[in-house]
Amino acid sequence: MDNQFTKAVNIIPQTRTVLQEFFGLLSDKKPVILIGLDPETLSLIKTNFPELYFSYTKSCYNPKLALVAISKSKLLATITTSLLDTKMQSKDCYKLIGILLGYPQCCIENFLKYIDEDNDENRYNASKITYDSLKSSKKLSYYCNNLLNFSTRINDSKKDNFSKFLSLNQNLSIKIENFQYLSHIPCSYDCKESTKYGKEIEKLLKKYAPEVQKTIQSTLSRPVIYFDLFEFVIFEGHMSKGVLYYQKVLQPYGLINSTLSKAIKKGNKIEIDGKSVNVYKDDSLIFTYKKKNESDGFFLDFK
Numbered sequence: 648m649d650n651q652f653t654k655a656v657n658i659i660p661q662t663r664t665v666l667q668e669f670f671g672l673l674s675d676k677k678p679v680i681l682i683g684l685d686p687e688t689l690s691l692i693k694t695n696f697p698e699l700y701f702s703y704t705k706s707c708y709n710p711k712l713a714l715v716a717i718s719k720s721k722l723l724a725t726i727t728t729s730l731l732d733t734k735m736q737s738k739d740c741y742k743l744i745g746i747l748l749g750y751p752q753c754c755i756e757n758f759l760k761y762i763d764e765d766n767d768e769n770r771y772n773a774s775k776i777t778y779d780s781l782k783s784s785k786k787l788s789y790y791c792n793n794l795l796n797f798s799t800r801i802n803d804s805k806k807d808n809f810s811k812f813l814s815l816n817q818n819l820s821i822k823i824e825n826f827q828y829l830s831h832i833p834c835s836y837d838c839k840e841s842t843k844y845g846k847e848i849e850k851l852l853k854k855y856a857p858e859v860q861k862t863i864q865s866t867l868s869r870p871v872i873y874f875d876l877f878e879f880v881i882f883e884g885h886m887s888k889g890v891l892y893y894q895k896v897l898q899p900y901g902l903i904n905s906t907l908s909k910a911i912k913k914g915n916k917i918e919i920d921g922k923s924v925n926v927y928k929d930d931s932l933i934f935t936y937k938k939k940n941e942s943d944g945f946f947l948d949f950k
């Protein structure tokens with residue numbers, strides 16, 4: 648088994664697969680994982696892990712990639728791609744896929760609330776889903792920080808922003824897909840099942856890829872101001888009584904309002920209320936951003 652994990656650390660980063668997800672599969676925490684792969688990287692994984700089963704369907708994102716279900720069970724891999732092929736957008740279908748991908752029951756049930764079978768927009772409303780998760784959390788565990796995991800949260804209408812986001816973040820020390828412990832959307836940021844899963848994956852990373860683990864933890868355990876899917880700021884700083892005191896902004900950078908972004912770079916303290924985001928340099932107010940609604944700019948204090 649040891650050998651499998653070591654091999655994964657060498658092989659998987661050469662592909663589009665997230666190492667943490669692959670660890671979830673190897674350690675039997677995930678029955679199936681689902682990835683978009685090109686023919687070369689697919690054969691690289693197949694050659695190195697001959698004991699795994701692969702089932703394919705077309706990727707709706709990118710015509711050059713196959714969407715591949717990988718599992719230790721041939722049956723489960725096949726069921727997953729058949730479910731995707733039916734193009735059934737029903738809640739039952741999402742539920743089954745969630746179970747196959749090893750997502751916690753509580754998080755699956757929570758996510759189903761956002762699926763309106765006639766209207767796809769709701770389930771991609773990152774700002775609303777994130778704000779609701781915050782409201783149902785007592786504290787925010789970095790194990791449940793899925794803000795940098797975009798694959799399950801993006802739809803076609805936001806693809807252009809993803810390209811902009813990627814070009815703003817070309818010099819990251821690890822690939823953007825790797826800033827996560829969870830591949831699902833947690834029901835809250837202190838979800839018990841998600842935290843437990845995150846801890847197990849972290850343990851494996853500490854053992855087999857310690858540098859990657861350090862970078863992930865150091866990025867996910869920070870205060871954040873969140874506006875939308877690609878619109879957020881991660882800070883080096885701390886929160887006290889609802890106020891953020893910070894030294895600087897950290898990568899990955901979000902695509903936020905440019906005047907606000909300049910003010911944040913000059914300032915060192917931020918307060919947010921129902922109507923505005925207020926940036927201070929020491930005690931003088933240097934900029935006020937008027938919020939479009941309650942969830943347009945709020946703090947997430949991950950620890």
Ligand SMILES: [Zn+2]
Pocket residue numbers: 751752753754755833834835838839840841
């Ligand atoms: Zn949950």
